[in-house]
Amino acid sequence: MxxxxxxxxxxxxxxxxxxxxxxxxxxxxIADGVVRIAYSTLLVDSEKLENVDVxxxxxxxxxxxxxxxxxxxxxxxxxxxxxxxxxxxxxxPGLGNMIRREEIVGGVFGSVQPSESGLLPKLAxxxxxxxxxxxxxxxxxxxxxxxxxxxxxxxxxxxxxxFTLPSVSICNExxxxxxxxxxxxxxxxxLLALNDVDVDTCFLKQGVLCMGPATLAGCRALCxxxxxxxxxxxxxxxxxxxxxxxxxxxxxxxxxxxxxxxRILEAVLDPVGLLSMFTLPYSTIPYHRRVGVEExxxxxx
Amino acid sequence: MLIEIKPVTRIExxxxxxxxxxxxxxxxxxxxxxxxxxxxxxxxxxxxxAPHIAPRICGVCPxxxxxxxxxxxxxxxxxxxxxxxxxxxxxxxxxxxxxSHLLHLGFLIYPDIEYGRGSDAYSAPLFKKLxxxxxxxxxxVDVSGxxxxxxxxxxxxxxxxxxxxxxIEVLKTEVEYGLKLLGEVYGDIVERVExxxxxxxxxxxxxxxxxxxxAGNGKGIEMxxxxxxxxxxxxxxxxxxxEYMKYVVEESIDYSYSKRVYIDVDGVRxxxxxxPLPRLLTSQEMPYDASRKFYRDFELLNSRWPLHPLVxxxxxxxxxxxxxxxxxELLNELQNVQALxxxxxxxxxxxGIGIVEAPRGLLIHHYKCNGNGVITYANIITPTTVNIPxxxxxxxxxxxxxxxxxxxxxxxxxxxxxxxxxxxDPCVSCATHTIxxxxx
Amino acid sequence: xxxxSLEPRVIAFxxxxxxxxxxxxxxxxxxxxxxxxYIIRLPCSGMFRSYYVFKALYNGxxxxxxxGCHPPYDCHFINGNYKAxxxxxxxxxxxxxxxxxxxRFRLEWIAAGEADRxxxxxxxxxxxxxxxxxLRFLDNSEVVSEWL
Numbered sequence: 001m002x003x004x005x006x007x008x009x010x011x012x013x014x015x016x017x018x019x020x021x022x023x024x025x026x027x028x029x030i031a032d033g034v035v036r037i038a039y040s041t042l043l044v045d046s047e048k049l050e051n052v053d054v055x056x057x058x059x060x061x062x063x064x065x066x067x068x069x070x071x072x073x074x075x076x077x078x079x080x081x082x083x084x085x086x087x088x089x090x091x092x093p094g095l096g097n098m099i100r101r102e103e104i105v106g107g108v109f110g111s112v113q114p115s116e117s118g119l120l121p122k123l124a125x126x127x128x129x130x131x132x133x134x135x136x137x138x139x140x141x142x143x144x145x146x147x148x149x150x151x152x153x154x155x156x157x158x159x160x161x162x163f164t165l166p167s168v169s170i171c172n173e174x175x176x177x178x179x180x181x182x183x184x185x186x187x188x189x190x191l192l193a194l195n196d197v198d199v200d201t202c203f204l205k206q207g208v209l210c211m212g213p214a215t216l217a218g219c220r221a222l223c224x225x226x227x228x229x230x231x232x233x234x235x236x237x238x239x240x241x242x243x244x245x246x247x248x249x250x251x252x253x254x255x256x257x258x259x260x261x262x263r264i265l266e267a268v269l270d271p272v273g274l275l276s277m278f279t280l281p282y283s284t285i286p287y288h289r290r291v292g293v294e295e296x297x298x299x300x301x
Numbered sequence: 302m303l304i305e306i307k308p309v310t311r312i313e314x315x316x317x318x319x320x321x322x323x324x325x326x327x328x329x330x331x332x333x334x335x336x337x338x339x340x341x342x343x344x345x346x347x348x349x350x351a352p353h354i355a356p357r358i359c360g361v362c363p364x365x366x367x368x369x370x371x372x373x374x375x376x377x378x379x380x381x382x383x384x385x386x387x388x389x390x391x392x393x394x395x396x397x398x399x400x401s402h403l404l405h406l407g408f409l410i411y412p413d414i415e416y417g418r419g420s421d422a423y424s425a426p427l428f429k430k431l432x433x434x435x436x437x438x439x440x441x442v443d444v445s446g447x448x449x450x451x452x453x454x455x456x457x458x459x460x461x462x463x464x465x466x467x468x469i470e471v472l473k474t475e476v477e478y479g480l481k482l483l484g485e486v487y488g489d490i491v492e493r494v495e496x497x498x499x500x501x502x503x504x505x506x507x508x509x510x511x512x513x514x515x516a517g518n519g520k521g522i523e524m525x526x527x528x529x530x531x532x533x534x535x536x537x538x539x540x541x542x543x544e545y546m547k548y549v550v551e552e553s554i555d556y557s558y559s560k561r562v563y564i565d566v567d568g569v570r571x572x573x574x575x576x577p578l579p580r581l582l583t584s585q586e587m588p589y590d591a592s593r594k595f596y597r598d599f600e601l602l603n604s605r606w607p608l609h610p611l612v613x614x615x616x617x618x619x620x621x622x623x624x625x626x627x628x629x630e631l632l633n634e635l636q637n638v639q640a641l642x643x644x645x646x647x648x649x650x651x652x653g654i655g656i657v658e659a660p661r662g663l664l665i666h667h668y669k670c671n672g673n674g675v676i677t678y679a680n681i682i683t684p685t686t687v688n689i690p691x692x693x694x695x696x697x698x699x700x701x702x703x704x705x706x707x708x709x710x711x712x713x714x715x716x717x718x719x720x721x722x723x724x725x726d727p728c729v730s731c732a733t734h735t736i737x738x739x740x741x
Numbered sequence: 742x743x744x745x746s747l748e749p750r751v752i753a754f755x756x757x758x759x760x761x762x763x764x765x766x767x768x769x770x771x772x773x774x775x776x777x778x779y780i781i782r783l784p785c786s787g788m789f790r791s792y793y794v795f796k797a798l799y800n801g802x803x804x805x806x807x808x809g810c811h812p813p814y815d816c817h818f819i820n821g822n823y824k825a826x827x828x829x830x831x832x833x834x835x836x837x838x839x840x841x842x843x844x845r846f847r848l849e850w851i852a853a854g855e856a857d858r859x860x861x862x863x864x865x866x867x868x869x870x871x872x873x874x875x876l877r878f879l880d881n882s883e884v885v886s887e888w889l
Contacts, residue, residue: 009315011335011336011337012335012360012730013357013358013359013360013363013730014313014314014359014360014361014728014730015357015359015360015361015363015450015451016360017360018360018361018404018450019360019450021404021408022400022435022436022439022449022450024432024433024436027428027429027432028429030423031423031424031428031429031432032424033424041308041309041310041311041312041315042310042311042312042313042408042409043311043408043409044310044311044412045310045311045412046310047307047308047310060337062335062336062337063335063336064887064888065334067884067885067888067889068888068889071889091357092337092342092354092357093337093338093342095342096337096338096341096342098342098345098839099338099341099342103341104338104341105336105338123336124884124887124888125879125883125884125887126879126884128881128884128885129881132881132882132884132885133885143357143451144360144450144451189347189349189674190347190349190350191347191348191349191457191646191648191674192646192647192648194349194456194457194458194643194646195645195646199461199462222447222448223447223448223453226447226448226453226454226461226462227447227454227461227462228447228453228454228461231353240792241792242791242792242795244791244835245790245791245792245794245795246791246792248791248828248831248832248835249790249791249792249828251827251828251831252824252825252826252827252828252831253824255827256820256823256824256826256827257820257823258827261826261827261830264827264830264831265830265831265834268831268834269347269673269674269675270345270346270347270350270675270838271831271834271835271838272835272838272839273345273346273347273350274347274350275835277350277353277354283795284792284795284796284799285795285798285799285839285878286881287839287879288839288840289839289840289841289876290840292878292879293840293876293877293878293879294876294877294879295874295875295876295877296874296875296876296877297875298748298749298875299748
C-alpha cells in the first residue's frame with residue numbers, strides 16, 4: 001500500500017524539505033514506491049492537493065493566504081504533521097511578532113506597496129503556530145528536524161511504530177555535560193566569549209548562554225557536540241510552554257551569585273531574540289505590546 | 302491569450318507567472334509571493350547572531366547566507382580571519398554549492414530531463430545515483446559547517462572548530478567517492494541535459510544582458526572572496542564588495558515581494574545576470590582535470606546556444622566537479638597551515654559588507670551596528686532577486702519567438718516557460734526575504 | 742478569566758518566611774492595605790517561576806509583585822532570594838523589550854517584621870497600577886478569524 005504524502009509549504013525556507021530529501025532512507029522510500037509525494041510545489045508537478053494519507057506542513061503562518069491554504073489542506077488528510085519549528089512554534093519568522101505588520105511592509109517599499117496592489121498575500125496580524133489553525137497529530141520540532149527525529153517519524157508512518165519525542169532537555173544528551181566541579185565563570189555575551197571559550201566544555205559553566213536546559217532533546221546535542229552553544233531550535237520541553245521563562249529560571253540557577261547583576265543583562269542583551277528565537281509565537285506572551293495588545297476601558301471608568 | 306502558471310512547481314519558493322500575449326506585445330510578470338521580513342527581523346539582534354539567523358532565509362543555500370553573513374560581520378568588526386579558518390569556510394561554501402546543484406539536478410529539474418518518465422522519474426536508477434552523489438556533498442558540509450541545513454561553524458573572527466584528523470580523512474574519502482560517482486553518472490546526465498537543451502532551446506537571443514560574478518587572483522572559479530566583475534557588451538566593470546552601493550540599485554515593484562535589481566553605470570540602469578553560467582564564462586582557466594574536461598563540453602554547448610538559459614544546467618555540472626576538486630586541493634593546503642581557528646574580536650560600531658558566490662550567483666549581506674554591537678540596519682541582495690527580471694526578459698523574448706513561429710498551443714508555451722524558469726534554479730524564498738529601507 | 746470585581750488587579754507572590762509573614766501581620770494588625778492585591782504564598786522566592794509573571798499579565802493582572810527575604814542572610818533556604826533576584830532582572834529586561842511598562846513587575850525584599858513596609862508597598866503598587874492602562878491580549882484565534 002503506497003503512502004501518499006502531501007507537503008504544504010507556507011512561509012518557508014525549504015530547509016525542512018531539504019532535510020527530508022537529504023535522507024537516503026526517505027529517497028529510497030520514494031524510489032521504491034513505498035511513499036509517494038502526491039503534492040509539493042518544490043518536488044512534484046501537481047498543481048492542486050488531492051486527498052493524501054499524511055499532510056506535512058512546513059513554514060510559518062505569516063499571511064492570510066497561509067491560514068486559508070493550510071485550513072483547506074487539512075481537510076484532505078487524515079494525519080497532519082507539523083514539520084519543523086516554524087509550524088510547531090513559529091520559528092525565526094516569529095520574531096516578526098515584535099513589529100506591527102504595517103511597519104514590516106509599509107514605508108519600506110517606498111511609495112510602491114506590493115500588498116496594496118491586491119496581487120499579493122496580505123500579512124496576518126502576527127505569526128501563530130500551526131496548532132492554532134488545525135489539529136496537529138505529530139509535532140516534529142527542529143530547525144530543521146534532526147535526522148534521528150525524522151528517522152523516528154518515517155518509522156512511525158511506514159511501520160506504525162509510535163512516534164514519541166523525549167521529555168528531557170539537551171543537557172541530558174550533551175557530551176559537554178560532564179560532572180566537573182568547575183566554578184562558574186562570569187556571564188558575557190557570545191561575541192566576546194569567542195575570544196577565550198573552550199568549545200569542548202559546557203558553555204553555561206563558562207558564562208556563555210546556551211539554551212540547552214530549556215530545549216527539548218532529540219538532536220543528540222548536535223550544536224554543542226560540534227562546538228556551538230545551543231540556540232534552542234527544538235523548542236521547549238513538552239510539559240512546558242514557555243521556553244524563555246524556562247531559560248530565565250535556568251540562568252538564575254547557574255548565575256545566582258553574579259555581582260554586579262548587570263553582568264547577566266549584558267550577556268543576555270537581546271532577551272527576546274536570544275531566549276525565544278524560535279518560539280516567540282508559542283510563548284505565553286507571543287508578541288510585542290504594540291502588535292497584540294489592546295488598551296481597554298476599566299469597568300470603573 | 303493569458304497564460305497563468307500558478308504556482309510554478311519544482312522551484313524553491315512561491316512564484317506565480319503571468320504572461321499576457323497581446324497583438325503587439327508580450328507582458329510578463331513573475332510574482333514572488335511569500336514573505337518573512339528578515340532584514341527587519343535582524344534589526345535589534347546582537348551582531349554575532351546574524352550568522353545564525355541568516356541561513357534561515359533559505360534551506361537550499363543556507364551555507365551561502367551563513368558565509369556572507371559571517372564575512373559581513375568580520376568586515377564590520379575589522380578582523381581578518383586566519384588562513385585555516387578561511388580554508389574551512391571555503392570548503393563549507395564549495396560543499397554547499399555542490400549539494401545545491403545536485404539537489405537541482407536530482408530533484409528539481411530531474412523529471413524534465415529524464416524523458417518518458419514524467420512523474421515516475423524517481424524510479425529511474427540514475428535518481429538513486431544522484432542521491433548518493435549528493436549525500437557526499439551533504440556530508441562535506443556536515444563536517445565543515447556542523448550541519449548542512451543551517452550550518453553554524455562560521456563565527457565572527459573565523460570558525461568554531463577546525464578539522465580533526467578523522468574529519469580530514471572523512472572529507473578526503475567523501476571527495477574521492479564523489480568524484481568517482483560523478484565520473485560514473487556524467488555521461489548519462491550530459492546526454493539527458495544535451496537532449497533537453499536541443500529539444501527546447503530554439504534560437505533565443507540572450508545577448509545584451511550584462512553578467513556579474515566574483516573574480517579572484519587564482520585559477521578556476523572564485524566562490525569565496527574577490528572583487529565583483531561585471532561583463533557588459535563593450536566594457537568590463539570591477540568593484541570591491543564594499544562599493545556595491547555605487548553600482549547595484551534596487552527598485553520596488555507593485556506586483557511582487559521581490560524587488561528589481563539593476564547595475565547602474567553612469568546613470569544607465571541595466572538588468573544583469575548572475576549564477577553558474579556567468580561564473581563559468583568569466584572564470585579563469587580550469588586548473589583541475591575533471592572540471593577542465595567538463596568545461597570543454599560546456600564550451601561546445603555554449604557555442605551552439607550562446608548564453609541560453611537552458612545551458613545553466615550544464616554549467617552546474619561543471620561546477621560540481623570543480624567544487625569537489627577544489628576541496629581536495631584545499632585539504633592538502635590545510636596540512637601546512639597554522640591551526641588557528643579564529644582571531645580575537647572586539648565590540649565596535651560599524652558597517653560591514655560580505656559578498657560570496659551562492660549556488661545561484663552573487664549574494665550580498667550588508668549590516669550596520671551600533672557601539673553596543675546591536676544590528677541597526679540590514680540589507681540583503683540575493684542572486685534570485687537579481688535574476689528574476691532577467692527571467693522575465695528571457696520569457697518575453699522566447700514567447701515572442703514562439704508566437705512568430707506560430708506555436709500558439711498554450712500548453713506547449715507553458716512547458717517551455719517552466720523549463721526556462723527551472724533552468725535558472727530560482728530560490729524565491731531568498732528573493733522575498735526582505736523589507737528594505739529604500740532611503741540611503 | 743476570573744471575573745473582575747476590583748480594579749486594578751495586582752498579584753503578589755510572597756515567600757512563607759518573610760514577605761507572607763509581613764503580609765499576614767499587616768492584615769492582623771489591621772494596617773490598611775488595598776484589597777486589590779491577591780496574595781499567593783510559596784515556600785521561598787526561589788520557587789517563583791518566571792512563567793507565572795507572563796501568565797498573570799496575560800490573564801489580566803495589571804501588575805505583579807514578588808516579595809522575598811532580604812539578602813544576604815534572611816532566606817530560609819539560603820540562596821532562593823539570589824535566584825529570584827537574577828530572574829527578576831531578566832524578566833524586567835524581557836518585558837521591557839516586549840514593550841511593557843516598567844511598573845508592571847516589581848521585586849521587593851520584605852522581612853517578616855516589616856508589616857508596615859508591606860502595606861506601604863502594596864498601596865504604592867495599586868496606585869501605580871491604577872494609572873496603567875488595562876490590557877487585553879489578542880488570542881491566536883482572532884488572527885485566524887480575520888481570514889476564515
